Amino acid sequence: EGSEEQVLLVAQDTTTLNFSSRPNTKGLGPIGNKADTGHGIFVHGSLCLGANSWNVFGLIGAEIWARDAAQFKAGPAGARNRKQIEEKERNRWLESWRKADGLYHRLGGRHRVVSVADREGDIYEAFALCLQSKATQGGGADLLVRSQHNRRKTGEGEAEQGSWQHVEGLPMAVRIKISVPRSAGKPARCAHLELRYAKVELKAPAHKTKYLGLDEPLLLWLVVAKEVNPPEGVEAVCWRVWTTVEIGSGEQAQEVIGWYAKRWMIEELHRILKSGCKVEERQLESIEKLSLVLALDLIVASYLLGLSKAAREQPGQ
Numbered sequence: 001e002g003s004e005e006q007v008l009l010v011a012q013d014t015t016t017l018n019f020s021s022r023p024n025t026k027g028l029g030p031i032g033n034k035a036d037t038g039h040g041i042f043v044h045g046s047l048c049l050g051a052n053s054w055n056v057f058g059l060i061g062a063e064i065w066a067r068d069a070a071q072f073k074a075g076p077a078g079a080r081n082r083k084q085i086e087e088k089e090r091n092r093w094l095e096s097w098r099k100a101d102g103l104y105h106r107l108g109g110r111h112r113v114v115s116v117a118d119r120e121g122d123i124y125e126a127f128a129l130c131l132q133s134k135a136t137q138g139g140g141a142d143l144l145v146r147s148q149h150n151r152r153k154t155g156e157g158e159a160e161q162g163s164w165q166h167v168e169g170l171p172m173a174v175r176i177k178i179s180v181p182r183s184a185g186k187p188a189r190c191a192h193l194e195l196r197y198a199k200v201e202l203k204a205p206a207h208k209t210k211y212l213g214l215d216e217p218l219l220l221w222l223v224v225a226k227e228v229n230p231p232e233g234v235e236a237v238c239w240r241v242w243t244t245v246e247i248g249s250g251e252q253a254q255e256v257i258g259w260y261a262k263r264w265m266i267e268e269l270h271r272i273l274k275s276g277c278k279v280e281e282r283q284l285e286s287i288e289k290l291s292l293v294l295a296l297d298l299i300v301a302s303y304l305l306g307l308s309k310a311a312r313e314q315p316g317q
Helices: 091-106 124-137 163-168 206-212 250-261 264-276 287-313
Strands: 007-018 039-050 056-065 112-117 142-146 174-180 189-202 218-227 238-243
Touching (some): 007 091, 007 264, 039 091, 039 264, 039 287, 056 091, 091 112, 091 124, 112 250, 124 218, 142 250, 163 189, 174 250, 189 250, 238 250
Parallel strands (some): 112 142
Antiparallel strands (some): 007 039, 142 238, 174 189
């Protein structure tokens, strides 16, 4: 409430905690793609950050759960598509947005709040919920999600061209330079990205209409940031992000890409949770007791993340 930040980001993501070496802990579930491949739990956190600083304000919530091995049993063809989003594990992405929306309203709408997610959060129902809620309440938290699906536009020509190709065919709005951290044995480097953006009206996915009766189009902005002339043998950086934030200039598109780039901080939180708090070494008799300890570890990890960022940005203070 006392922060001068005009924009708050709520980065959300899921991590897996492996407790396969703790077979006596009750309530654990499968963590792989099969019922018998490892056992543990999942954590989906919602971390509040400053958009224009390295401020870490802490967690506004976390979902902790274990999978039921029975869900791996084959069901009727198309059964998954017939389920409401509330019945699916992916509903956690919507619940995290609801937490961000609650933060927006608790702060009286004085700060813009943006929920930021990676590809797995590219869900039709999440965008529909956000747009409908903002329309009915006169405001609320926004969504910023990396695109997983090359969604179809409404109107003519949709069969020939997806939304990605539509935006990538537009004139460049602005060129930016970013730092790419080292990874997989490759050194850190700078990358030059061309940004393009457009307001796009999207069709509801066909299976959502067929099985669930959902047919409302989505009016979103798509920003594409694509690297030009990458080094030989290096995969070009390419970010495509959907957002409910209105974009009217190349500078605003650049700002949105900068917001998305901060999403990695929740991955760092999960790293601290595992390596710093050593949560996977906990030895408790049930998932209920493990969840209580994990809640405390999550708070500690968020404080450690904030301290590490403050130490780097403000050494000596």
